[in-house]
Amino acid sequence: MPCLTLILSSSNEERPLSDQAPAAADPILVALGSDSWTLRLVHTGVRMARELGRPWIAVHVAVPDWETPDEEEQARVWLQEASNLGATPAWVQASTVSEGIIEIGSQRQAALVVMGTSQPRGPWGRLDQARAQEAIRRHLGVRVVAVPLEPSPPGTHPVPTFKELLGIVPAIVMLMGLCAVFAMALDQAVGFPGVPPVFALGVGFIAHRWGRAFSLPASAGVLVLYYWLFASAPFPYHTGDWTNVLFLAGTLLLVQTVVLLVDRLHQETRALHRREAETLLIMLLGRTLARCTTARDVAQVLVERLQGLVRARAWVLTPGAGDTWVQLPETPEAPPSPHPSEFLPHFSDTARADPFEPLFMNGCSYVALAGQGGAEGLLQLRGRQGKPLALEFWGLVQSLAIQAALALERIRWLEQAQQARLDTESERLRNTLLGAVSHDLRTPLAAIQGAATSLLLPDPLPEASRQDLLAMIRDESERLARLLGDLLDLTRLQSGVIQAQKEWQMLEEVVGAAVQRQEARQGPLEIRMDLPESLPLVPLDGALMEQVLINLLANAHRHAPHSPVVLRAWEEPGSVQLEISDRGPGIPAEFHQRVFDKFFRMPHELKDGGAGLGLAICGAIVDIHGGSIWVEDNPGGGARFRISLPLDGTPPAPLQPESLPLILEGPP
Amino acid sequence: MTQTLILIIEDEASLRRFLVPTLANHDYQVLTAANGTDGLAMARGHSPDLILLDLGLPDLEGAKVLQSLRQWNRKPIIIISARNQEKDKVQALDLGADDYLTKPFGAEELLARIRVAQRHTVQTAEETPVLEYGALRLDLERREVTVDGVPVRLTPLEFRLLEALAQRAGKVATHAQLLNEVWGPLAAGQIHYLRIYMGTLRRKIESDATRPKYLLTEPSIGYRLNVD
Numbered sequence: 001m002p003c004l005t006l007i008l009s010s011s012n013e014e015r016p017l018s019d020q021a022p023a024a025a026d027p028i029l030v031a032l033g034s035d036s037w038t039l040r041l042v043h044t045g046v047r048m049a050r051e052l053g054r055p056w057i058a059v060h061v062a063v064p065d066w067e068t069p070d071e072e073e074q075a076r077v078w079l080q081e082a083s084n085l086g087a088t089p090a091w092v093q094a095s096t097v098s099e100g101i102i103e104i105g106s107q108r109q110a111a112l113v114v115m116g117t118s119q120p121r122g123p124w125g126r127l128d129q130a131r132a133q134e135a136i137r138r139h140l141g142v143r144v145v146a147v148p149l150e151p152s153p154p155g156t157h158p159v160p161t162f163k164e165l166l167g168i169v170p171a172i173v174m175l176m177g178l179c180a181v182f183a184m185a186l187d188q189a190v191g192f193p194g195v196p197p198v199f200a201l202g203v204g205f206i207a208h209r210w211g212r213a214f215s216l217p218a219s220a221g222v223l224v225l226y227y228w229l230f231a232s233a234p235f236p237y238h239t240g241d242w243t244n245v246l247f248l249a250g251t252l253l254l255v256q257t258v259v260l261l262v263d264r265l266h267q268e269t270r271a272l273h274r275r276e277a278e279t280l281l282i283m284l285l286g287r288t289l290a291r292c293t294t295a296r297d298v299a300q301v302l303v304e305r306l307q308g309l310v311r312a313r314a315w316v317l318t319p320g321a322g323d324t325w326v327q328l329p330e331t332p333e334a335p336p337s338p339h340p341s342e343f344l345p346h347f348s349d350t351a352r353a354d355p356f357e358p359l360f361m362n363g364c365s366y367v368a369l370a371g372q373g374g375a376e377g378l379l380q381l382r383g384r385q386g387k388p389l390a391l392e393f394w395g396l397v398q399s400l401a402i403q404a405a406l407a408l409e410r411i412r413w414l415e416q417a418q419q420a421r422l423d424t425e426s427e428r429l430r431n432t433l434l435g436a437v438s439h440d441l442r443t444p445l446a447a448i449q450g451a452a453t454s455l456l457l458p459d460p461l462p463e464a465s466r467q468d469l470l471a472m473i474r475d476e477s478e479r480l481a482r483l484l485g486d487l488l489d490l491t492r493l494q495s496g497v498i499q500a501q502k503e504w505q506m507l508e509e510v511v512g513a514a515v516q517r518q519e520a521r522q523g524p525l526e527i528r529m530d531l532p533e534s535l536p537l538v539p540l541d542g543a544l545m546e547q548v549l550i551n552l553l554a555n556a557h558r559h560a561p562h563s564p565v566v567l568r569a570w571e572e573p574g575s576v577q578l579e580i581s582d583r584g585p586g587i588p589a590e591f592h593q594r595v596f597d598k599f600f601r602m603p604h605e606l607k608d609g610g611a612g613l614g615l616a617i618c619g620a621i622v623d624i625h626g627g628s629i630w631v632e633d634n635p636g637g638g639a640r641f642r643i644s645l646p647l648d649g650t651p652p653a654p655l656q657p658e659s660l661p662l663i664l665e666g667p668p
Numbered sequence: 669m670t671q672t673l674i675l676i677i678e679d680e681a682s683l684r685r686f687l688v689p690t691l692a693n694h695d696y697q698v699l700t701a702a703n704g705t706d707g708l709a710m711a712r713g714h715s716p717d718l719i720l721l722d723l724g725l726p727d728l729e730g731a732k733v734l735q736s737l738r739q740w741n742r743k744p745i746i747i748i749s750a751r752n753q754e755k756d757k758v759q760a761l762d763l764g765a766d767d768y769l770t771k772p773f774g775a776e777e778l779l780a781r782i783r784v785a786q787r788h789t790v791q792t793a794e795e796t797p798v799l800e801y802g803a804l805r806l807d808l809e810r811r812e813v814t815v816d817g818v819p820v821r822l823t824p825l826e827f828r829l830l831e832a833l834a835q836r837a838g839k840v841a842t843h844a845q846l847l848n849e850v851w852g853p854l855a856a857g858q859i860h861y862l863r864i865y866m867g868t869l870r871r872k873i874e875s876d877a878t879r880p881k882y883l884l885t886e887p888s889i890g891y892r893l894n895v896d
Contacts (some may be wrong), residue, residue, distance in 0.1 A: 170721070171679040185722070356888050400861060481772045501888070506867050508878045515884035533871075543888040544755060652860045 009047065026111035027054040031101050033116060034067060034075035035308070037149040039269035039277055041116050042078060044147050046085050047116065057108055059090040061100030074308045080283050098132040101353065102139045112142055116149040156442055160210075165465055167620050168210055172218055175202055180225055183523035196251040207259040215259060219252040238459070252492045279310070282399050289407035298411065299328035302379070302404045310393045311384065316369065316404070318377035335382055358389050358397070366387040367401045371409035379404070440483055440611045444476035451476075486613040489547065493620035501546060503654050504537040507569055507576065511543070522557060530568040538576050539649055544621045546628075551614040552580045552641050558610070560584025560638060567659070574647055575627075581640035592631050671785065673697045675716035676746065677733065679709030679726050681772050687720070696782075702842075704728030708736055716743065718785060720767070723756055730758055738764040744785035748773075754888040758842050761889070767839045784838035784895060799834050802896050804873065804882050806834050815873055825850060826869050829862075830893075833883070838895035840886050866891060870887040 007265045030045035032038050042058070049056040060075045067075070079089040090108075094100030097115075105113060113136055117129050160168060179202035186194030199222045207215035226248055254398045285305055299316035306314040315334055323339045337359060349507040358365035363386035367379040379401050381389055389397060451469040455625035456463065461469070492498045508531045519525055556565045563583035570577055587595055587602070594600050596619040599612040622629040634640040670727045674696045676687055684700050699709035699714055704725045711719060719737065723730030730747070737745060747760045747768040751812045757768050766785050769778060797809040803816045811827055822830065832849040833841055847855045847862055855861060870877040884892045 001709075037883075281695065364684075475773070498771050504863070509863060509885050510887070512878045512880055513887050516880070516884060531878055542885075567861045 022413050028054050028112045029105050029110035030056055030058050031115040032058050032060050032078050034071040038078045042082050044114055056087045057090055058087035059092055059104050061092050061094050061097045077304050098135050101136055110142055113144045117146045136353045144433050145157055172206055176221055196248050198253045200251050203255050223249055260458055276394055277467045282403060286403050289403055293409055294408055295408055296328050312381045315380040317380055337380055360388040369401050369405035372406040376405045376408040380651045404471055433437055442481040445474045449475050483611050490613055500541040502539040502541055505542050506539050507535050507538055510542055510545050514546045516548050524562040528564055528566045535569060538652055540625055548618045548621050551618050557580040576645050578643040581634045583638040586633055586639045587631055673716045674718045675699045675710055676720045678722040679703060691754045704733040710881045711737055719745045721745055721747055723747055734760055734763050734765055746781055758889050761842045762844055820872050829865055833893040837893045840890050840892045842890040
């Protein structure tokens with residue numbers, strides 16, 4: 001039976017708490033369980049800690065083979081809640097609960113122990129609990145406050161089974177007999193006024209012990225008994241004394257009315273406590289949810305709570321791409337969920353009479369996660385044996401769902417705000433980019449246009465000038481092409497369009513290709529290479545890494561045209577290091593970071609230098625390889641660029657000729 | 669020898685404006701088509717000796733045009749493509765294109781590629797068993813390789829690799845083509861085998877393996893045996 005009779009009778013008295021011998025800083029030890037009753041203990045802990053001005057420790061005693069992993073998980077959730085409310089959480093392994101409490105209690109010098117007692121199962125259960133409390137009291141020398149959990153709720157006596165009935169009915173008959181004997185004795189001694197109180201006491205006890213269902217027939221029985229015993233023979237002097245019978249009936253009616261009113265009062269108190277507990281629970285959930293930063297966290301928290309409270313597995317469904325749900329948390333046993341469009345007609349406000357009523361479909365109950373701005377998704381609950389969610393939980397689940405929906409909504413807004421900020425940022429970047437680019441594009445275009453138009457003038461230019469202008473058109477158009485290529489590359493790299501297609505490459509091949517390409521562009525390079533043959537294969541994107549090397553070689557050439565470039569590579573644990581150093585003017589230390597920025601040019605750099613994109617591209621490419629690039633001073637003058645590339649993944653198996661599909665001889 | 673007829677299938681007028689006079693000035697006869705459909709029709713009608721094909725055509729995908737052409741036409745086809753289309757280039761080469769040029773390109777480069785494509789047709793026609801590229805000499809029949817007259821000892825696989833490159837001398841051979849021809853269809857995707865063998869081949873043939881003169885790398889596409 002699912003138990004969310006969260007709280008509880010006010011009749012269980014907690015003895016007035018007094019602070020005696022223990023030092024004022026000694027903590028209150030509260031032993032927590034794993035079920036939903038634990039909330040009551042947490043509640044008591046908070047209140048007592050506040051009232052006594054002491055710190056409190058929330059402890060869970062894990063007894064081997066006693067709790068399922070699910071229950072242990074739930075216990076951790078309660079500990080977390082308690083620590084949210086100021087407790088120091090503790091987790092103890094012990095063979096019995098009392099041993100665990102004694103152990104942690106003596107360790108932390110507890111001033112007071114608070115523990116729950118459940119409804120005892122038979123007289124032995126009651127004795128066991130008493131013994132455990134006594135042991136703790138004796139060992140720790142402190143008071144033990146027992147908080148009754150699962151009290152027998154007055155006024156809601158369960159319907160007895162036939163077997164129980166066989167025990168109850170004779171007990172009632174005997175009790176009534178006893179009352180009759182006592183009443184007869186009193187009648188003899190003091191007369192009629194002694195009779196009604198005796199029967200009223202008996203009926204009142206029956207009502208309290210077994211419920212009104214038994215006290216009503218008992219009242220009727222009393223009247224018959226009285227009439228038969230007192231109002232008829234062999235007590236002739238009472239014959240015809242109907243006033244007495246009526247008076248007794250009135251008394252019993254009064255008893256019934258009082259019992260009824262007390263029951264009502266109890267029920268209301270219970271409801272009040274339950275609401276109080278629910279409010280605390282919702283507040284706790286709200287606090288936990290406020291710390292969640294993703295929908296997945298929200299789902300996790302909500303699902304954990306629901307599992308403990310309503311004993312149902314739960315999932316949060318948020319709208320996914322197209323007509324699908326994203327089901328959180330992703331568990332293999334998650335039940336399939338109908339498409340979002342199938343829910344739409346069911347969740348319109350007018351469709352259902354009770355807005356709290358969950359929708360029941362295919363063995364699962366569904367509750368809308370509706371925030372202020374509309375539905376954020378659905379809560380899917382699967383109870384035991386696929387039963388619909390019990391009526392008593394509707395309100396609570398709805399309240400929790402609203403909390404979760406608000407959290408989801410907050411996260412969604414946060415994401416939107418973040419996206420908006422990103423958009424603004426990229427818009428700003430685009431504007432700077434456009435400004436810088438338009439200048440860099442116009443310069444070569446102006447030169448090309450000027451040269452071409454002057455070549456087309458009717459007065460022919462001298463041959464030498466003609467050649468000069470034509471060469472200029474070629475050079476400027478090449479520069480323009482390079483700039484556009486760089487811009488395109490950088491944009492695509494930074495927008496994530498280009499992914500590194502990593503393949504196991506030989507570094508010397510990539511270096512060779514870059515040198516070859518660069519030489520084709522600007523003539524023979526003076527370059528010294530130190531690439532040991534023992535270098536391992538490196539996972540990298542050949543075309544992209546070639547671009548990095550070309551840019552670095554071009555930089556070296558531009559800034560140190562007449563000095564040799566040294567290119568070295570070596571292996572380090574988990575990475576390959578590549579170094580390109582020149583003997584140029586070098587880069588001042590304050591620019592070591594900024595040279596990798598887009599459109600960064602060194603002060604006083606020549607106007608016809610690059611657009612400040614080359615190193616930014618290098619940085620972006622090395623970045624998508626998961627490596628790093630930096631520049632340092634070359635000892636002895638010049639700049640030294642270092643690239644570190646991770647050797648991640650499993651390298652291909654070493655080459656064994658017999659493992660290859662060989663076709664050794666002859667043409668196919 | 670009659671004039672070589674070149675068909676240009678290119679949709680951009682400015683590029684045609686540059687190509688037509690340049691080629692005509694070098695004794696080529698030139699035909700132009702502004703889209704794939706016209707291009708295919710003209711290829712059938714005029715049987716050009718060489719085709720320059722732009723991959724980004726307005727009506728048909730370049731790859732489709734190439735496929736249709738290759739169903740009946742064995743003449744050299746050179747692809748003209750925009751930058752950063754490595755995948756498209758590899759696809760075109762695997763579909764049977766002979767070579768590719770990346771826009772923008774200069775006149776010298778274009779003329780050199782056309783010459784290589786033509787020479788190749790001539791060479792295959794003669795079935796020359798001995799090939800010479802600078803100091804590198806390849807005797808396909810006797811399976812001998814010399815550099816500057818010095819014999820080079822190659823393993824059978826290395827020889828087959830060199831042979832596969834020589835069969836396309838001057839033009840790019842894609843990774844897939846080389847793997848298929850040297851290791852067989854089962855080796856598809858094992859590019860690192862190819863890289864390692866190319867490394868050892870370079871160390872045997874090139875004077876400096878990091879600055880190859882003969883075995884050039886076309887990053888992300890394949891390799892090219894340099895004939896200049």
